[in-house]
Amino acid sequence: MTKIRLIIMFLILARMSISSGTISDQYLPPIKGEIHPSSLFGDFRPGHFHAGIDIRTGGQTGAELYAASDGYLWRVATTFWGYGRVIYLMTTSGHVITYAHLSRFNPTLASEVYSKQVELSNYKVDLYFKPERFPIKRGDLIGYSGESGPGGPHLHYEVRTPDNRPINPLNGYLSIADNAPPIFSTLAIIRFGDRFDPGSVVKTSQFRCQQISAGRYGLSAEVSIFGRFGIEINAFDKIDGYYGKMGVYRMELFVDKKLIYAYCADTLDFDSFKQANYVRDYKLWWEKINSYKNPSQADGDYHNYYRLFRVPGDRQPTVKAAVADGYFSTNIEDEKDANKILPGKHDAVLKASDIYGNKAELSFVINIAESNQIPPRVKSNSETKGREGKRSQFDLFDGEVAAEITPNKLYYSETFSAIEIHTDRNGSSSILKEFEILPPYTFFKEPVLLKVLLENRSFPANKYCLGKSSGGNYTFCGNNLSDDSSAVSCKIGATGKFALLIDNISPKVTLIFPANGAQIKSKSQLVIRYRMTDNFSGIGREENLKLFLDDKWVPAEYDPDRNLIEFIPPTVLSKGKHTLHLSVSDQCGNKSEHQSIFFII
Ligand SMILES: [Zn+2]
Missing domain, CATH: 2.60.40.1220 (Immunoglobulin-like)
Structure with a gap:
């Protein structure tokens, strides 16, 4: 009896030392009590990654925020948008810890920021300090949580290495309660045409993942395919006590026991930050989101399709391994042997896990038809618009509308078109012209300039502006006037519905x-x-x-x-x-x- 109790005691102690371990020894959590995140590191936003962890503050503002480590306040900024009130703490090891969306700074810092704002007569300031100005000890109160910038009350907490790479705070800076494994939702088989490139997709087949037992999944049907193809997975992760669906930390695809592709969200790179759309299939995401009556109410992360192959040009560090870039081919004329997959049945296993090792596994069979025939080369229906290196104007409606879509602004080549929309608004509307750039699910790698000519102006030129449709309404896109006021332009990040509008109403x-x-x-x-x-x-x-x-x-x-x-x-x-x-x-x-x-x- 005593012996068993001793062993149990020992086990409990051992568990405690593991869970507190290196984490809280070195770095203090930013707020007191348990950490409850609402979004994790590496989660997707259209066009970029989430570079930190969003910590819930119980719907309230004003939670005390503590310095994670010794160091100094290196940078402090205030804006109505973005990170709102934000503190960048430089630790003695040279890491930068970001605390964003604050309601208040600590009193000394607050008065420094206040006098700078008054001096510049501007709420927006971005201040850098020398180490001796605001030295910080681990555990010092540096400010209070808030909801400045977009979003409700929460703390955005971010850790960057000395060379400015955001890293996953759950890797030793923060710990959360997480006993829930990732969940597989849908597997997609992407069939390519004449090349390994999402721009040449000719067919997408989707299979529902079915849970067999805890953490084990199979597919609703057998995957039977030939030609060139790649695999995508719609999966998400859960944490204890929260309804939200988050991104998956680690994924590994094995075919015939060989590791083909590995993804891990442990670090990101700001230089390739916008490459989130390489990892995610924006088109499938867009189609899911828009299958909702009100797309803004859809849970974005849940509809994330992770590509298990590398899009040409992908440089971001979440790809950890990729045999032949994760592409498969049954075409014997393909040059690379590594791509080739032989006729017959192949066992595929997709392993997903979170940072605490909670695992899920999806097993399925890829059936390559026995055949002596060379699968036909499928010509994809897409082509590059404009030639590489040359500036091409994408003219819509005889020059009335132009969008500068050049190859360097695209993740992969696509063919674009545009249609004019005529909505009956009983003639009383401020909307002058509506049009849609197609396909509607293209996200640009770089912003594209959209320009609309102002014809028969009946209002002062500065009252004209461009809007983008979101959830049935138009939101402001921009109103840059050309030198001769003959056109209005803005930068757009994706295709979709746009309009030329008049705003002559005061706030x-x-x-x-x-x-x-x-x-x-x-x-x-x-x-x-x-x-x-x-x-x-x-x-x-x-x-x-x-x-x-x-x-x-x-x-x-x-x-x-x-x-x-x-x-x-x-x-x-x-x-x-x-x-x-x-x-x-x-x-x-x-x-x-x-x-x-x-x-x-
Ligand atoms: Zn955030």
Whole structure:
């Protein structure tokens, strides 16, 4: 009895030392208590990877944030968008730890940022400090969690190596509770035409993955194929106690027990950051998302198809092994032997695991038909638009609309077309022209310039702007005017529906607090607050918002999600009358002003 108890005690102790191990010895978690993520490192966003971990803060702001390690505050920035209020901590080992979307900085840092904002008369600042300015000890309070920038309350936590490569924080910087294995959803067999390139796809066959037992999966049907092909998997990962579906940490494809392709999200490279679309099949993702009535409500990560082959040009470090780039061929004329797969049945196993070793395995058979015939060369229906190295203008509708789609902006070659859309809007609309660039699921490697001629102008040139359709509405894309004001342009990241619109309506401003003429007790906390909404183009830049308190510019903050403008005076205001003057302009130069007074008693 005693012996068994001792062994159990020993096991418990051993487990504790493993789970706390090197992690908390060296690096302190950014917030107290258990870490509950809502998004992991390497998760996909259209066009880029998620470079950190999103930590939930219980729907609240104001959680204390602690320095993970000794070092100094190297960089601090504020903006209405992006990371919002963000701190970059330089550790003594030269790693950079990023804390983003903060509600407040610690008081010393806050006053430094405040004076810089006032000095520049701009909310947006990006400050770098010398090591001696803000030295930090592990565990120092550096700020408070918030929701500045887009998204609800959460902390975006990111770790970068001294050579500026983001690394997975779960590799020794943070630990979370995760006992749930990854889940396989759908396997896709991608058949290529005349070359190994997603631009030559001639057929996609999809198979549902069926769970046989815990962590073991099979396929709904046998995979029977010939010609050139590659494999893609729609899979996601789960963590304890959270409904969300996240990206998978590690995947390995074996055929006939040989490792063909391996993927691992342990590090990324900012130089190839946009290569997320090499790893993911954007087209299949797009088709899944758009099969929803309201695409914005679809869980994006869940619909992720991981390519288990390397797209030509792929340089990102998540690919760990790729025999013949992960492509298979039954064509005997193909040069590389490594690509070849012989007639007959082949056992394939796809292994997926998270960083804590929770595993799932999908086993299936690839059946290559017995045949003496050479499979016919399939000509794909796509071709490169424009010639490499030459600038090509993609003219739509006789030059009225042009999109500069050049080969260097594409992940792979594709053929584009455009159609004009005529929606009946009863003639009262601000939408002047609508058109769609097809195919609708192309994501560009580099932004593409979209230009629309302004014909028969009846409004001042700066009121014209371009919008992109998302969830049935148009969102502002840009309104750069050509030198002679004959055309308006913007950069676009993907194909889809676009429109030329007019925005001649000013932002709407409502004062929430303090009401005009209000008397405020000097001891109470004063949060000056407005609601600001705009019909279309929005304020766009921090400089388009100006708040004057007693005729002095002050750094008011704007939250684009909640449509709120807020300012908390850093010091207690003197007794007596105070004036407020808010001025906001949208990106089409439509301006609103609001003036009020209040009294401190
Ligand atoms: Zn994030």
